[in-house]
Amino acid sequence: MQTxxxxxxxxxxxxxxxxxxxxxxxxxxxxVQRYDFGGGRPDPVSFPIEDLTTAFAxxxxxxGREALTYxxxxxxxxxxELLVDKFRRHDEIEAEPDNFLITNGSSHALSLVISxxxxxxxxxxxxxxxxxGTLVTLRRHGPDxxxxxxxxxxxxTDVLEERLNDLRRQGxxxxxxxxxxxFQNPAGPTMSLRRRHELLRLxxxxxxxxxxxxxYGELRWEGEPLPSLYRxxxxxxxxxxxxxxxxxxxxxxxxxxxxxxxxxxxxxxFKFDGGTNPLVSRLVTYYLRGHMDEHxxxxxxxxxxxxxxxxxxxxxxLGDTDAVWSRxxxxxFIWMKLPTGGEAKRVVELATKEQVTVVPGMxxxxxxxGEDYIRLAFSYASVDDIREGVRRxxxxxxxxx
Amino acid sequence: MQTxxxxxxxxxxxxxxxxxxxxxxxxxxxxVQRYDFGGGRPDPVSFPIEDLTTAFAxxxxxxGREALTYxxxxxxxxxxELLVDKFRRHDEIEAEPDNFLITNGSSHALSLVISxxxxxxxxxxxxxxxxxGTLVTLRRHGPDxxxxxxxxxxxxTDVLEERLNDLRRQGxxxxxxxxxxxFQNPAGPTMSLRRRHELLRLxxxxxxxxxxxxxYGELRWEGEPLPSLYRxxxxxxxxxxxxxxxxxxxxxxxxxxxxxxxxxxxxxxFKFDGGTNPLVSRLVTYYLRGHMDEHxxxxxxxxxxxxxxxxxxxxxxLGDTDAVWSRxxxxxFIWMKLPTGGEAKRVVELATKEQVTVVPGMxxxxxxxGEDYIRLAFSYASVDDIREGVRRxxxxxxxxx
Numbered sequence: 001m002q003t004x005x006x007x008x009x010x011x012x013x014x015x016x017x018x019x020x021x022x023x024x025x026x027x028x029x030x031x032v033q034r035y036d037f038g039g040g041r042p043d044p045v046s047f048p049i050e051d052l053t054t055a056f057a058x059x060x061x062x063x064g065r066e067a068l069t070y071x072x073x074x075x076x077x078x079x080x081e082l083l084v085d086k087f088r089r090h091d092e093i094e095a096e097p098d099n100f101l102i103t104n105g106s107s108h109a110l111s112l113v114i115s116x117x118x119x120x121x122x123x124x125x126x127x128x129x130x131x132x133g134t135l136v137t138l139r140r141h142g143p144d145x146x147x148x149x150x151x152x153x154x155x156x157t158d159v160l161e162e163r164l165n166d167l168r169r170q171g172x173x174x175x176x177x178x179x180x181x182x183f184q185n186p187a188g189p190t191m192s193l194r195r196r197h198e199l200l201r202l203x204x205x206x207x208x209x210x211x212x213x214x215x216y217g218e219l220r221w222e223g224e225p226l227p228s229l230y231r232x233x234x235x236x237x238x239x240x241x242x243x244x245x246x247x248x249x250x251x252x253x254x255x256x257x258x259x260x261x262x263x264x265x266x267x268x269x270f271k272f273d274g275g276t277n278p279l280v281s282r283l284v285t286y287y288l289r290g291h292m293d294e295h296x297x298x299x300x301x302x303x304x305x306x307x308x309x310x311x312x313x314x315x316x317x318l319g320d321t322d323a324v325w326s327r328x329x330x331x332x333f334i335w336m337k338l339p340t341g342g343e344a345k346r347v348v349e350l351a352t353k354e355q356v357t358v359v360p361g362m363x364x365x366x367x368x369x370g371e372d373y374i375r376l377a378f379s380y381a382s383v384d385d386i387r388e389g390v391r392r393x394x395x396x397x398x399x400x401x
Numbered sequence: 402m403q404t405x406x407x408x409x410x411x412x413x414x415x416x417x418x419x420x421x422x423x424x425x426x427x428x429x430x431x432x433v434q435r436y437d438f439g440g441g442r443p444d445p446v447s448f449p450i451e452d453l454t455t456a457f458a459x460x461x462x463x464x465g466r467e468a469l470t471y472x473x474x475x476x477x478x479x480x481x482e483l484l485v486d487k488f489r490r491h492d493e494i495e496a497e498p499d500n501f502l503i504t505n506g507s508s509h510a511l512s513l514v515i516s517x518x519x520x521x522x523x524x525x526x527x528x529x530x531x532x533x534g535t536l537v538t539l540r541r542h543g544p545d546x547x548x549x550x551x552x553x554x555x556x557x558t559d560v561l562e563e564r565l566n567d568l569r570r571q572g573x574x575x576x577x578x579x580x581x582x583x584f585q586n587p588a589g590p591t592m593s594l595r596r597r598h599e600l601l602r603l604x605x606x607x608x609x610x611x612x613x614x615x616x617y618g619e620l621r622w623e624g625e626p627l628p629s630l631y632r633x634x635x636x637x638x639x640x641x642x643x644x645x646x647x648x649x650x651x652x653x654x655x656x657x658x659x660x661x662x663x664x665x666x667x668x669x670x671f672k673f674d675g676g677t678n679p680l681v682s683r684l685v686t687y688y689l690r691g692h693m694d695e696h697x698x699x700x701x702x703x704x705x706x707x708x709x710x711x712x713x714x715x716x717x718x719l720g721d722t723d724a725v726w727s728r729x730x731x732x733x734f735i736w737m738k739l740p741t742g743g744e745a746k747r748v749v750e751l752a753t754k755e756q757v758t759v760v761p762g763m764x765x766x767x768x769x770x771g772e773d774y775i776r777l778a779f780s781y782a783s784v785d786d787i788r789e790g791v792r793r794x795x796x797x798x799x800x801x802x
Contacts, residue, residue, distance in 0.1 A: 008637060009518075009610050009664060012576050017517045017667050041470055049465040056457045064450040068650030069442055104505060104674035111673030119415045137673050175413050209410050237410060249469030251679035263410060266418050272512030272538050273505035277678055278652035 019120065020139040032380075035389025038357035040185070040215075040246070040332045041380040043302055047249050048287070048295060055287040063282055071278030073268060075102020075256070079285045083242075083256060086292070090218075093231050098261045101268060102276040106215050106243035106255040110178075111137045112267040113211050113239050113257060117175045118143050123167055126178040127155050129335070129364030129373070131185045131213065134178060138366075146174070147366035154191030155179055157198040164206045174208045181229060182217040183331030186364050186375040190329060193226050204235045212240040218247050218296050220330035221304035236260040239267075244284055246332070247296055253277065254284050303332065303379060309386045310334055310378040317394030325376075332379035338372050341401045347374060350396035356389050420521065421540040436790025439758035441586070441616075441647070441733045442781040444703055448650050449688070449696060456688040464683055472679030474669060476503020476657070480686045484643075484657060487693070491619075494632045499662045502669060503677040507616050507644035507656040511579075512538045513668040514612050514640050514658060518576045519544050524568055527579040528556050530736070530765030530774070532586045532614065535579060539767075547575070548767035555592030556580055558599040565607045575609045582630060583618040584732030587765050587776040591730060594627050605636045613641040619648050619697050621731035622705035637661040640668075645685055647733070648697055654678065655685050704733065704780060710787045711735055711779040718795030726777075733780035739773050742802045748775060751797035757790050 032038075059067065074080070080097035087093040103109040118124055120142035126134070128147025138145060146163050149156050160177070167174055179199065181191045191199070203210045212229040230240040243255035254276070257267055311327055311334070318325075321339035328334065338347060344360035351358055361373025376393075378386055460468060475481070481498035488494040504510040519525055521543035527535070529548025539546060547564055550557050561578070568575055580600065582592045592600070604611050613630045631641040644656035655677070658668055708729065715726055715735070722740035729735065739748060745761035752759055762774025777794075779787055 008608060009661075012518050012574075012608070012610055013667060014516065014518050014520045014523075014576075016520070017670060021667070021670050039471065044466040044470060047466055047469040049461050049469075052465075052469075053458050053461045056461075057454050060450050060454045060457075064453075065445040065448055066652075068448040068450075068453075068652040069445060070440065070651045104678070106675075108674040115415065116418045117410075117413050117415055119417070122415075133675075140670060140673075173413075175415075207409060207413070209413055235409060245675075249680075250471045250675065251467075251469040253675060253678045253680075260410075266414060266422070269418060269422050269541060272541075273509040273674075274507075274534075274646075274651065274654060277505070277654045277681060279650070279654075280678060280681055 019142040033352070033355045033357045035354070035356040035385055035392060036380050037376040037378065037389060037393070038359055040377055042246055042250060043299070043306070043379055045382070046299055046302055048291065051291055052283065052287055055290070056283055059282050059286040067279045067282045069278065071275040071281065073275055074098070074264065075100065075276050076278060076281035076285060079281050082285055082288060083258070087258070091228050091231055093228070095258060096261070098264065099258055101257045101259070101264050102281060103255045103257060104273065104276055105245055105250065105253040106213070106241050107133055107137065109241040109243070109255045109257045110134055110211065110213060112270050113241070114138060114141055114176065115270040116263070116266040117209055123172055123174040124176045124178065125160065125163065125174050125208070126366055127180065127184060127187070128366050129186050129361065129370060130178065130366060131180060132359070132363040134213070135364070135366060138178070143175070145366040150184055150187045150189060152189050153195050154181065154184055154189050155195065155199065157195050157202065160199065161202055164202055164208070168206065174206065176209050176211055177203060178211045178213065179229070180213045182214055182220070183328045183333070185216070185331065186333050186335045188326030188328040188333065188335050190223060190226065196226065196229055196232055200229060200233050203237050208237070210238045212238055214240060215243050216246055216331035219300055219303055221300050223329040230258055236262070239263060244288070247299060248284060248287065252280050252284055254280055303330070306378040306383060306386060307334070309383045310376065310390055313387045313390035317391055318397065321398070323397070332377050334376045334378060336374050336376060338374065338397060339401060342372055342397055343400065344371055344374050346400045347397050350400050351393050354392035354396050356393045356396065358393065420543040434753070434756045434758045436755070436757040436786055436793060437781050438777040438779065438790060438794070439760055441778055443647055443651060444700070444707070444780055446783070447700055447703055449692065452692055453684065453688055456691070457684055460683050460687040468680045468683045470679065472676040472682065474676055475499070475665065476501065476677050477679060477682035477686060480682050483686055483689060484659070488659070492629050492632055494629070496659060497662070499665065500659055502658045502660070502665050503682060504656045504658060504672070505674065505677055506646055506651065506654045507614070507642050508534055508538065510642040510644070510656045510658045511535055511612065511614060513671050514642070515539060515542055515577065516671040517667040518610055524573055524575040525577045525579065526561065526564065526575050526609070527767055528581065528585060528588070529767050530587050530762065530771060531579065531767060532581060533760070533764040535614065536765070536767060539579070544576070546767040551585055551588045551590060553590050554596050555582065555585055555590050556596065556600065558596050558603065561600065562603055565603055565609070569607065575607065577610050577612055578604060579612045579614065580630070581614045583615055583621070584729045584734070586617070586732065587734050587736045589727030589729040589734065589736050591624060591627065597627065597630055597633055601630060601634050604638050609638070611639045613639055615641060616644050617647055617732035620701055620704055622701050624730040631659055637663070640664060645689070648700060649685065649688065653681050653685055655681055704731070707779040707784060707787055708735070710784045711777065711791055714788045714791035718792055719798065722799070724798070733778050735777045735779060737775050737777060739775065739798060740802060743773055743798060744801065745772055745775050747801040748798055751801050752794050755793035755797050757794045757797065759794065
């Protein structure tokens with residue numbers, strides 16, 4: 001009996017098990033503070049509990065036996081057809097169901113692309129800052145991470161070009177460019193059209209695969225949507241990850257990769273899960289068929305008002321300092337440069353005492369830095385809690401100086 | 402736009418993407434023949450559609466908001482508590498919730514253990530024959546597979562000892578012993594108690610991790626259940642994979658690893674899915690709380706009668722040949738040595754023409770062989786279809802000789 005455990009297995013671990021292994025147990029998602037501006041957690045009040053319950057009953061009555069057994073290796077075909085239609089209507093993408101691989105959420109989609117292309121020591125390019133969750137996955141693959149700065153138009157493609165040329169001079173080649181094109185997480189900008197074209201030109205010239213992450217793209221309340229890198233690409237080098245986590249609920253764990261069909265089997269090769277959940281794939285399909293556009297409209301209104309509540313209260317609370325924060329056109333996050341003298345580590349400590357959770361900037365940096373930044377999610381807390389939490393955060397920041 | 406695809410990404414693929422990559426797209430699960438004795442598909446008539454629908458409504462009303470957002474990294478704690486209770490009652494295992502990692506089905510559980518321990522070229526021991534799905538996962542990790550024959554008491558531990566000693570003489574060491582202890586898939590035997598003790602003695606002496614696969618253990622209608630390797634082990638070397646796929650429905654994709662707590666973070670390190678499905682984890686927990694024991698009793702009766710239908714009709718149809726088949730005490734499968742002169746490849750071809758699906762023995766062999774064996778699943782087809790399908794299979798076998 002094994003309630004105690006010995007460590008005699010440890011010298012049997014694979015080399016991959018040792019890469020980037022911190023030994024840290026992830027923290028339980030249950031420990032949420034009152035004023036939670038931490039993770040990208042969807043608004044819980046927006047969850048369509050009743051409509052999902054109705055969709056479940058209808059789905060089970062109609063296709064319950066299929067839903068409870070093994071499914072298609074590439075994912076439920078009716079869900080892939082629904083995605084074809086969605087991307088045709090919203091991004092003018094002419095895809096086929098075979099261009100999609102359904103995954104256990106977007107993080108799983110990203111990991112499959114990373115596993116298919118990245119060996120230990122391979123150069124991999126990402127934005128600096130970039131999404132902390134992807135950094136954890138990337139680091140488990142042992143790449144040489146190269147961070148490219150971000151400005152109001154997204155990734156600085158002039159710096160990208162320099163780095164690609166540097167690599168070429170060294171006889172090396174980047175495997176992957178990872179980019180978050182809309183409301184970049186955490187910095188906030190949407191990549192401009194000319195940068196999108198420029199990035200694709202560089203990817204083609206240097207023959208690098210582009211991993212386009214767009215978990216939040218549907219949730220835009222300002223500005224015009226721009227065509228995706230996947231749509232603009234002419235060279236079959238873009239794989240695009242998406243999810244229903246932010247438009248329906250992260251608990252469904254349904255995401256996808258949209259990619260050239262020739263890439264799909266290479267991603268499937270790292271999928272050892274017996275096929276992405278057939279039951280939830282059907283539930284999500286039944287729900288979205290009837291409710292997608294209308295539900296997304298509701299969500300846009302909710303998150304728009306939450307962003308406004310946060311930026312207004314930031315202005316009230318920190319408008320007398322030289323702190324700078326983003327004002328994203330969509331998504332869940334605000335990125336803040338702390339007032340002069342502010343240190344993220346100290347701010348996080350003091351904010352925690354005020355029952356406020358924020359994420360320190362260092363979590364988002366591929367090559368260090370970020371000590372004077374924090375990220376605030378306005379997605380989860382209620383509008384009232386956002387206002388009170390930002391006031392408390394303002395006190396914590398001022399006390400830290 | 403990317404409806405056509407180029408192959409310019411192919412020289413960017415990682416070394417791991419090339420290991421064991423066949424380029425074959427998995428076949429769609431939709432293409433089931435009338436008399437399907439192929440995969441380990443649960444009986445579809447047994448799926449508790451109505452009770453699951455009721456459980457879903459109750460779960461959503463009570464914990465819908467939790468169910469639709471990110472969950473605990475190690476898996477839903479109430480499900481892990483339910484498993485603690487289940488294993489205490491059925492296997493006298495004193496585990497804690499921290500001994501469990503919830504996974505996307507058993508195949509995902511197995512892959513996490515394999516990834517944590519197996520590097521390219523590492524010796525890995527398994528039964529010959531063994532489960533074809535695990536062979537695919539193992540081969541993607543590039544090990545040196547060593548098959549150990551199976552007899553009526555399960556894995557031949559005398560041969561295992563020889564192989565372990567061979568490796569020691571070569572200055573090598575096996576990383577993993579993969580074994581299916583109950584109703585071994587495909588061969589059928591349950592490993593005897595003395596072999597269980599012997600296997601654990603050898604694992605401790607040679608310091609090898611044991612991966613115990615028990616997807617079918619609950620479904621026993623004959624013979625006495627024996628203590629699991631996990632329960633018998635005194636050295637913290639056993640990880641045990643389980644699933645609700647066979648007792649509830651494979652479409653739920655809920656499985657687990659039960660292992661020493663010190664091993665769990667190493668498995669989590671290969672889990673890039675944002676946490677196993679919080680929605681279905683709660684649905685399964687709500688359903689099993691009210692129905693587990695009673696539902697398993699119903700399933701045992703169903704599969705018992707299906708095994709009997711298959712063995713009786715085999716006796717009627719092939720009793721006049723020297724074919725030999727197993728008579729498992731539980732599970733889903735019968736393993737058949739074809740009559741003298743029979744070839745699995747030819748039998749599969751002729752059976753397909755009779756609308757009967759069976760799996761050729763070669764699929765289950767780690768080091769070749771199996772050409773004179775086939776595996777028959779009695780789990781999926783109805784009793785009437787089992788009888789008619791076996792008659793058709795008998796004709797195909799006789800025609801092939």
